[in-house]
Amino acid sequence: MKKKILATLMLSTVVLSNVSYVAVISANDIDSQIEAKNQEISSLTEQQAAAQQQVDNIQGQVDEIVAEQAKLNEENARLESESASLAAEIERLSADIVSRDGALKEQARSAQVDASASSYINTILDSKSIVDAVSRVNAMREIVTANNRMLEQQKTDKEAIVEKQKANQEAIKTLVANRQKLEDDAQVLEVRQAELKAAQLNLAAEKATAEDEKSALLAEKSVAEEAARQAAARQAAYEAQQVALAQQQAASIVSTPVAQSST
Numbered sequence: 129m130k131k132k133i134l135a136t137l138m139l140s141t142v143v144l145s146n147v148s149y150v151a152v153i154s155a156n157d158i159d160s161q162i163e164a165k166n167q168e169i170s171s172l173t174e175q176q177a178a179a180q181q182q183v184d185n186i187q188g189q190v191d192e193i194v195a196e197q198a199k200l201n202e203e204n205a206r207l208e209s210e211s212a213s214l215a216a217e218i219e220r221l222s223a224d225i226v227s228r229d230g231a232l233k234e235q236a237r238s239a240q241v242d243a244s245a246s247s248y249i250n251t252i253l254d255s256k257s258i259v260d261a262v263s264r265v266n267a268m269r270e271i272v273t274a275n276n277r278m279l280e281q282q283k284t285d286k287e288a289i290v291e292k293q294k295a296n297q298e299a300i301k302t303l304v305a306n307r308q309k310l311e312d313d314a315q316v317l318e319v320r321q322a323e324l325k326a327a328q329l330n331l332a333a334e335k336a337t338a339e340d341e342k343s344a345l346l347a348e349k350s351v352a353e354e355a356a357r358q359a360a361a362r363q364a365a366y367e368a369q370q371v372a373l374a375q376q377q378a379a380s381i382v383s384t385p386v387a388q389s390s391t
Contacts, residue, residue, distance in 0.1 A: 158345055158348055158349040158352055159349065161345050162342060162345045162346065162349065165338060165341055165342040165345060166342065168338050169335065169338045169339060169342065172331070172334050172335045172338055173335070175331070176331045176335060179327055179331050182327065183324055183327055183328060186320050186323060186324045186327075187324065189316075189320055190317060190320050190321060190324070193313045193316060193317045193320070194317070196309075196313060197310055197313055197314075197317075200306045200309060200310055200313075201310070203302075203306060204303055204306050204307070207299045207300075207302055207303050207306075208303065210295075210299050211296050211299045211300055211303070214292045214293075214295055214296040214299070215296060217288075217292055218289055218292050218293060218296070221285045221288055221289050221292075222289065224281075224285055225282055225285050225286060225289075228278050228281065228282055229282070231278065232275060232278055232279070232282075
């Protein structure tokens with residue numbers, strides 16, 4: 129009878145021990161998975177640090193492009209003002225040239241611009257007196273001098289127009305090049321900013337996924353550990369119950385007298 133009770137107790141203990149052992153194995157397996165996930169998160173953190181350096185480099189490029197755009201916009205404003213000023217100056221000089229052309233043509237009809245000797249002789253001969261002759265000669269000289277000054281000014285202004293037109297063309301050419309550069313930079317800036325955002329989101333997503341998986345594993349481990357604790361508690365309670373039962377049954381056998389057989 130004792131052997132039967134002991135056998136039953138041992139069998140029950142083995143069954144409960146196996147249940148507890150399986151729960152512990154499950155928790156240990158989850159621990160291994162959590163450790164692997166920690167290593168993955170650590171690796172992603174290192175990659176994130178390296179990627180952050182790339183992000184910083186891209187941000188540096190973005191800052192340089194923005195600074196260059198500001199500089200080009202400032203230069204464009206200056207060039208536009210300069211071009212407008214040159215255009216106004218060219219218009220003024222052109223108007224002066226046209227006006228002087230009319231005056232020169234009018235004077236050419238009333239006097240010899242080249243002040244030839246015959247013109248002076250005719251002027252003197254036509255004079256009524258020496259004073260009149262001197263006055264006429266001086267007047268002719270003044271006309272010639274004025275005409276020469278006008279001709280010289282015409283030449284100077286025409287040369288100035290050529291130079292100012294050239295400068296204006298250069299300003300316009302630089303403006304066009306700057307605007308093209310701004311458009312090119314805007315495209316590069318858009319790409320760089322998109323790359324920057326994509327890199328940041330990708331890293332954040334990878335790390336968040338790994339951390340979410342780790343959280344799920346921790347929750348699973350908690351469940352397994354609780355199952356192991358409960359199994360161990362049941363095993364302990366059962367073992368105590370079985371020991372008490374075995375002791376009770378053993379005591380009952382000892383206290384029961386053995387019947388005497390009659391001869």
